[in-house]
Amino acid sequence: MAVLAGCRIFSQAFRSQANSLDGVGRLQDAVNHALANKIQYVRSAAHGGTRQYSSDSKSGDDLIVRYLDDEDSGIVVFGLNRPKAKNAISKNLVNMMADAVESVKKNNKVRSVIVCSMVPGIFCAGADLKERAKMHQSEVGPFVSKARALISELGNLPMPTIAAIDGAALGGGLEMALACDIRVAAHSAKMGLTETKLGIIPGAGGTQRLPRAIGVALAKELIFAARAVDGAEARSLGLVSHAVEQNKSGDAAYLRALDLAREFNPQGPIAIRMAKLAINQGMEVDLKTGLAIEEACYSQVIPTKDRLEGLAAFKEKRPPRFKGE
Template sequence: MLRSWIGLLGRPKVITSQLLKKSRYLSTAANDELVVQQLDGDDEGIVVLGLNRPKAKNSFSKSLSQKLTQAIEDLQYEEKLRVLIIRSMIPGIFCAGADLKERATMPQSEVGPFVSRLRRLLFDMQNFATPTIAAIDGAALGGGLEMSLGFDMRIASNNASLGLVETKLAIIPGAGGTQNLTRLIGASMAKEMIFTGRVVKGEEAKTLGIVNHVVKQNENGDAAYLKSLDLAREILPQGPVALRMAKRAINCGSEIDISNALAFEQACYAQVIPTKDRIEGLTAFREKRKPKYTGS
């Protein structure tokens, strides 16, 4: 069983691309609808995706969905990436879900494929190799909340609004919401939220288990983002391969029975044994210094 799991996992690789500098899809322009920021200095290793469609409340258009899809694909191969944060560049709104004005102009034949592509995008986000954090500093409704549910951790401001409101439009959450919310808060509460289309504030979202932390909003409207940065900084010093393997063990193990889950955990552990980082960690501990991990 262990050998078969190792075969499925494959061996960790160090990728040496410079996609953040070279990719034509990753924009640092302040006026682009998807702004990509590669932090530096002590924060090197943190990449921030900023949603930036102020007139459309960061709703998912065809264009934004395509840019997010390509950004996620490209960032998978960025060797220096340790933590990915998604935030809004627009105060008071995280993401309002689908662009309903654009959706209204779509022929019926295009709606299904578009939602399928969006579902695939959010699935790819959920399976992103490194730790991910969603900073919710405003309304996260419909597909906006669904997107955040695909991230490993969610931080919300106390004035944020969160809800899967699709039944109010005579549809259902179609980008993973029915499944991911259920896995977070249980079937009964997920049904109540989805059946009623209820919207909850940050404190209630924390009580329900939808978000990891809730913070009081500040004057700049970016309190959840700042808390997300603090959390990312706690993650940065850890071994990169260990983080990827821990994430994979949790994600896959939570979907299978405990016997297979433990075998999968053992297989993930086997991936870190031959790494240089593991030796560096032991050496640094013995020498009473901070380890210098390279992801190899």
């Protein structure tokens, strides 16, 4: 039953991935065939640069979405931009982020997404409590559900996502960062799921993603105590992958995230998407089902032009020119 449940989860996720990739063909049939063969086996066996953009949004927008160009083409930046509200998550910000996520999800030219802040000293202070206080009790549940769905969609983007935490990331702000594949923080940044101070619990995935990131006992301790940690401690806990000294312009974490995105950019985009899918889905199932998922994902890169280009580039001792085909 665990194998079948895991494969259903994978099939649903892969269907979404298949719809977003050009030139790979009818992936779902191939996946189903590969998984069917593998499931049969499992059953029998077990029983540094500056911010340069190609486009700008209005300075008053709560979210500024920018597509980098030139050698950074393919990198998209989601810039949280609510300075008066410390980037608190409002109805408008949720709507704007949902549109941005949907847009890049369908764009095969996007290689990676960086979520950062345009406001010095803050990443995201969590829910907009002033707006929340004006909501009728009947509005709170649907709004939290919409915010939770947004963060899940961010986590389900097919390309790598990096959270650049140059300031405080509290409550829903940290939950947003936790949905990203990789987190980079400045040493001076503060991070925590502090909802129990308000008599509530993390409601946008924090109780699930934080334990998966740092372990159950430590996650319970931080949530029960509503404790915030700085970037250095977050690195020691495994909450972030990299912690860097803040610079004078206050964007050291962003610049480190940009360096990471630049490392990802030259690699095969279909391969990266399939690797992300295999890792994410494989972590939710047993090892044997995970290996079946890996095999199914691997089978999708075999017929691609990118794979042939990689082999040709290796033979000719030159950098590959991947096109995502």
